[in-house]
Amino acid sequence: xxxxxxxxxxxxxxxxxxxxxxxxxxxxxxxxxxxxxxxxxxxxxxxxxxxxxxxxxxxxxxxxxxxxxxxxxxxxxxxxxxxxxxxxxxxxxxxxxxxxxxxxxxxxxxxxxxxxxxxxxxxxxxxxxxxxxxxxxxxxxxxxxxxxxxxxxxxxxxxxxxxxxxxxxxxxxxxxxxxxxxxxxxxxxxxxxxxxxxxxxxxxxxxxxxxxxxxxxxxxxxxxxxxxxxxxxxxxxxxxxxxxxxxxxxxxxxxxxxxxxxxxxxxxxxxxxxxxxxxxxxxxxxxxxxxxxxxxxxxxxxxxxxxxxxxxxxxxxxxxxxxxxxxxxxxxxxxxxxxxxxxxxxxxxxxxxxxxxxxxxxxxxxxxxxxxxxxxxxxxxxx
Amino acid sequence: xxxxxxxxxxxxxxxxxxxxxxxxxxxxxxxxxxxxxxxxxxxxxxxxxxxxxxxxxxxxxxxxxxxxxxxxxxxxxxxxxxxxxxxxxxxxxxxxxxxxxxxxxxxxxxxxxxxxxxxxxxxxxxxxxxxxxxxxxxxxxxxxxxxxxxxxxxxxxxxxxxxxxxxxxxxxxxxxxxxxxxxxxxxxxxxxxxxxxxxxxxxxxxxxxxxxxxxxxxxxxxxxxxxxxxxxxxxxxxxxxxxxxxxxxxxxxxxxxxxxxxxxxxxxxxxxxxxxxxxxxx
Numbered sequence: 001x002x003x004x005x006x007x008x009x010x011x012x013x014x015x016x017x018x019x020x021x022x023x024x025x026x027x028x029x030x031x032x033x034x035x036x037x038x039x040x041x042x043x044x045x046x047x048x049x050x051x052x053x054x055x056x057x058x059x060x061x062x063x064x065x066x067x068x069x070x071x072x073x074x075x076x077x078x079x080x081x082x083x084x085x086x087x088x089x090x091x092x093x094x095x096x097x098x099x100x101x102x103x104x105x106x107x108x109x110x111x112x113x114x115x116x117x118x119x120x121x122x123x124x125x126x127x128x129x130x131x132x133x134x135x136x137x138x139x140x141x142x143x144x145x146x147x148x149x150x151x152x153x154x155x156x157x158x159x160x161x162x163x164x165x166x167x168x169x170x171x172x173x174x175x176x177x178x179x180x181x182x183x184x185x186x187x188x189x190x191x192x193x194x195x196x197x198x199x200x201x202x203x204x205x206x207x208x209x210x211x212x213x214x215x216x217x218x219x220x221x222x223x224x225x226x227x228x229x230x231x232x233x234x235x236x237x238x239x240x241x242x243x244x245x246x247x248x249x250x251x252x253x254x255x256x257x258x259x260x261x262x263x264x265x266x267x268x269x270x271x272x273x274x275x276x277x278x279x280x281x282x283x284x285x286x287x288x289x290x291x292x293x294x295x296x297x298x299x300x301x302x303x304x305x306x307x308x309x310x311x312x313x314x315x316x317x318x319x320x321x322x323x324x325x326x327x328x329x330x331x332x333x334x335x336x337x338x339x340x341x342x343x344x345x346x347x348x349x350x351x352x353x354x355x356x357x358x359x360x361x362x363x364x365x366x367x368x369x370x371x372x373x374x375x376x377x378x379x380x381x382x383x
Numbered sequence: 384x385x386x387x388x389x390x391x392x393x394x395x396x397x398x399x400x401x402x403x404x405x406x407x408x409x410x411x412x413x414x415x416x417x418x419x420x421x422x423x424x425x426x427x428x429x430x431x432x433x434x435x436x437x438x439x440x441x442x443x444x445x446x447x448x449x450x451x452x453x454x455x456x457x458x459x460x461x462x463x464x465x466x467x468x469x470x471x472x473x474x475x476x477x478x479x480x481x482x483x484x485x486x487x488x489x490x491x492x493x494x495x496x497x498x499x500x501x502x503x504x505x506x507x508x509x510x511x512x513x514x515x516x517x518x519x520x521x522x523x524x525x526x527x528x529x530x531x532x533x534x535x536x537x538x539x540x541x542x543x544x545x546x547x548x549x550x551x552x553x554x555x556x557x558x559x560x561x562x563x564x565x566x567x568x569x570x571x572x573x574x575x576x577x578x579x580x581x582x583x584x585x586x587x588x589x590x591x592x593x594x595x596x597x598x599x600x601x602x603x604x605x606x607x608x609x610x611x612x613x614x615x616x617x618x619x620x621x622x623x624x625x626x627x628x629x630x631x632x633x634x635x636x637x638x639x640x641x642x643x644x645x646x647x648x649x650x651x652x653x654x655x656x657x658x659x660x661x662x663x664x665x
Contacts, residue, residue, distance in 0.1 A: 063554055083557045096555035100573045109569075113560030144656040161559065 012075070014039040014197055015060075015165060020069030022055050022221075029055040031221035032069070037214075042191055042198040044208040047218030048244070053201045056218075057167050060199065061090045074164050084113070089163040093170040095154035097142040103129070103153050104138040110161040128156045131190060148179050155187070159194060168200045172207055184210050205245050209233070217241050233293075238383045242291040249297070249348050251290045263380060264319075265290055269346045275319040277375035280382065289381040294351040296377040299338060299363055304372045321372040324348065326365055338363070340371055406632060413625035420620045433626040443611055443627060450591055450608040453522060457529035458586035462579055464530065465537025465586075470571070472538070473545035474553075491535040500599030503528045507600060520602030528600045529593060533586035540585065544578035545571075 013036035022030040030052040037043045045053040058064045060071060062083035071078040073087060089110070097106050104125055111121045129135045132152040142150060151174070158166055171187065172180045188211065191198055202208050208215050209229040216226045217240075225237040236242035239250060253267035253274065265274045265288060274290050298304065304321055324342035331354075338350040348371055363369055412420060414429035437443060468488045472481065491499055507517060507524050517523050552574070556566040572579075594609040601610065612624055 061554075061558055063557075083554070084560050084562055086558075088558075090555070090558045092551045092555055094549055094551050096549065096551040098552060098556070098570060109556065109561075110559035113565070140660075141656075143653065144660050146660050149660070157555075157559070 013037060014041075014074055015043075015199070016070075016072040017056075017060075018070045018072070020056070020059065020066045020071060022052075022059060022064060023067045028221050030059070030066075033221070033223050035216060035223060035226065037197060037199060039197055040195055041213045042188070042200060042211055044200045044202055044212035044215040045218055046202055046205060046208040046215055046245075048203055051218040052221035053203075053218045054169060055221075057090070057169055057199065057201045060165065061088055061167055062086050087164040088167060089158040089161050089165075090167040091154050091158045091169065091171055093173060095142075095150050095174070097150055097154060097157070099142050102139050102141055103134060103145070106142070106153060107157045107160050110157060114161070124160055128160045131193065132156045147175055148183065151175060151183065155190070159190070159196065162194075163196065166196050166198050168198060170202055170204075171200060173202075173204070180207075187211065209245075217244060219244070234379075236291065236379060236381070239289055239291070239381050242379065242381060246293060247349060248291045248293055251292075251346070253288055253290055255286050255288050262375075265380065269344050270322050270342060271344050272322060273319045274378055275375050276378050276380055280380045286382065291379045291381055292373055292377055294337070294349040295335075295353075297348070297350045297371055297373050299340070299350050299352060300370050300372070301363065301367070303370050320375060320378075321370055322348070323368065323370055326363060326367050326369055329365060340369060342371065409625050410629045410632065413622065413629040415622060415625075418622065420622060420625070433622045434630075437623045437626045437630075440623060443608070443623070446606050446608045446611040447627070449522060449605070453526050453529060453607060454587045454590040457526050457533055457590045458583045460526070460530040461533035461537045461586040461590075462583045465534045465582060466541050466575075466579065468534065468538040469541030469545060470567070473542045474550075488535055488538045491532040492539070496532075496593075496595040499532055500528070500596040503531065503596065504599040520600055521605040524600040524602070525597050525605060525607065528596050529586075529590040532593075532596060533589050536585050536589065537579075537582035540578050540582040541575060544575050548574065 015035075015037040017033055017035040020030060020033050021028065033052075033056060045056060047053040055064060059066050060073075060078075062078070062081065066079075076087075078086060098109065101109065107125045107128060108121050111124060116124075125138075126135070129138055132155060134149065134152055134156065137145065137149060142153070145153065151171070155171075172183055175183060184207065198211075200208070200211055202211075212229060214226065214228055215232060216223045217232060218224065219240050225232060225241045227235070232241060233245055236245065242248045243250065251267040251269045251274070253265040253269075255263060256266050256273070257264035258279070260279045262278070263276050263280055265276070266272075267274055267290060276290070280288070322342045324340040326338055327341045327347065328337075328339035330337040330339075333354070335351050335353045338352060340348045340350060342348060350371065412423075413433060414431070415423055416427035416430045416432065417424035465488075468484065471478075472485055472488070475481070503524075504520075507520060507527075510516065511518055517527070552570055553566050556570045557563070561569060592609055593607075594613055597607050597610055601607070606614075612627070615621055615624055
């Protein structure tokens with residue numbers, strides 16, 4: 001089952017952030033960010049602490065005013081609109097449920113501000129509590145709920161106003177691991193059911209990968225890369241992104257051959273040449289970085305099939321292959337992580353799925369092994 | 384907490400003795416038949432005669448009633464003004480004049496009462512001469528003076544409560560469409576009620592037993608209870624004052640017992656609710 005929600009409908013962007021900068025004194029929290037989000041998307045802003053993602057979210061909600069730049073929601077300029085008049089609702093990381101009100105009152109609070117009729121409020125609160133399966137608990141106070149229940153009430157309270165944009169600040173951070181997985185899927189289901197556009201802020205890459213239709217990676221107040229989770233994982237644009245999302249083996253090297261359909265890079269770290277079967281655009285002799293994901297690396301006791309074979313049609317002998325010694329094995333259940341020390345002293349991280357239950361013949365500590373990868377696997381980064 | 388070891392036990396005993404022996408001796412002597420406070424008339428004691436004497440002493444009863452009125456009005460006024468100041472200090476960020484406001488509201492906490500009283504007296508005199516209000520000194524000026532110094536205490540209580548309070552609650556209310564005034568009355572105020580109650584009680588107590596400031600700003604015929612007691616004691620302690628004090632101790636003690644029982648009950652209920660919620664996880 002794919003966890004990715006239906007893609008965006010091709011239209012004018014629903015949320016437009018244009019050259020937004022936010023300074024706190026000398027500190028630039030958000031630096032010239034421009035971003036478009038389509039209607040019905042789940043867009044994740046992923047970044048470490050201090051990357052500016054929360055500040056950006058708070059500017060969308062109206063709690064902070066951009067120092068410069070504009071935010072448009074559904075074509076409407078948000079500059080002069082205070083938080084209480086924005087067609088935007090937020091789910092807070094702490095959930096911020098009102099402790100002195102019951103579940104029902106919490107959810108009804110937003111509708112009461114719209115001066116809707118009592119019957120209408122009751123109906124809509126009932127509807128949303130039904131969706132999040134909290135109807136039996138409507139008379140409870142927040143302190144009488146478990147963490148997962150509180151999270152759902154917070155979601156309902158934000159959704160019941162039918163916002164154009166729902167902002168979620170670390171929506172799953174306060175839940176334990178099992179519950180988090182369950183809630184992720186639930187969140188996507190509700191989003192599909194109601195068709196609301198979500199903007200999610202998270203520091204958890206797994207959360208971002210499973211939730212989002214597209215995501216933006218933030219660092220030092222800037223958006224480094226925007227794309228689908230697959231784009232970001234398989235085609236990171238910079239070393240920061242490659243390193244931040246998942247784990248990666250990164251080798252510095254010099255470009256020695258640069259053709260439209262392949263490149264060769266000499267890596268001192270590997271004591272050899274990396275052959276990549278797609279071209280890049282860079283100056284010859286430039287310093288570049290080769291990034292290879294641990295799960296795209298093979299381990300074998302013997303040198304892999306000779307060059308020119310079916311495995312790597314164009315790679316020369318010894319290219320994309322390094323000899324090393326297994327230094328560390330971490331058994332994770334579904335897979336094992338091998339740390340292989342190559343002759344230059346560098347350690348390469350390799351993950352091998354544990355397909356069979358008994359593998360007497362599996363590679364073990366201090367064995368000499370050959371580390372190799374397919375010519376399509378490495379990503380060449382120039383920044 | 385259980386006293387552990389010799390040191391803790393000694394500390395406990397000394398603490399209790401220091402706190403309660405004076406009160407206890409006062410309570411005992413309020414049942415003394417002798418007019419002389421220091422002589423225990425064992426033949427005719429205990430007696431309730433000073434209590435009945437108290438009930439027919441219009442001067443003391445009048446002063447007590449005036450003190451209660453002043454204390455209630457000034458506690459209420461101090462809570463309103465102190466809450467406003469506390470909210471401004473805790474929530475409005477670094478506005479112009481914040482340091483000045485913070486300093487001014489907390490000044491009465493550290494200012495000697497004599498100076499506060501004197502400066503208020505000078506202010507009231509000057510006001511009477513320039514604008515003609517408040518005319519003369521009396522219950523009104525005492526109340527105003529009490530509001531002034533009680534407000535400082537309420538401000539501190541409210542401000543510290545607001546600082547330890549999740550600001551995202553207020554943001555959430557605003558995000559859901561409530562304007563700032565509504566956020567204050569629907570979210571902030573209900574949540575700081577405990578602080579307001581304790582602030583009110585604190586202000587009431589401070590006003591109730593204030594003597595120094597009241598002396599400065601009181602006029603003829605506006606003697607509060609502490610002023611009456613003080614003037615009586617100067618002429619020699621009369622046992623009906625002991626009776627009065629015993630009644631006050633009784634009222635305060637029962638108030639404390641009731642409120643602590645209530646808090647225990649609330650805590651127990653809350654703990655039970657949280658256990659239930661945790662066991663019904665997901």
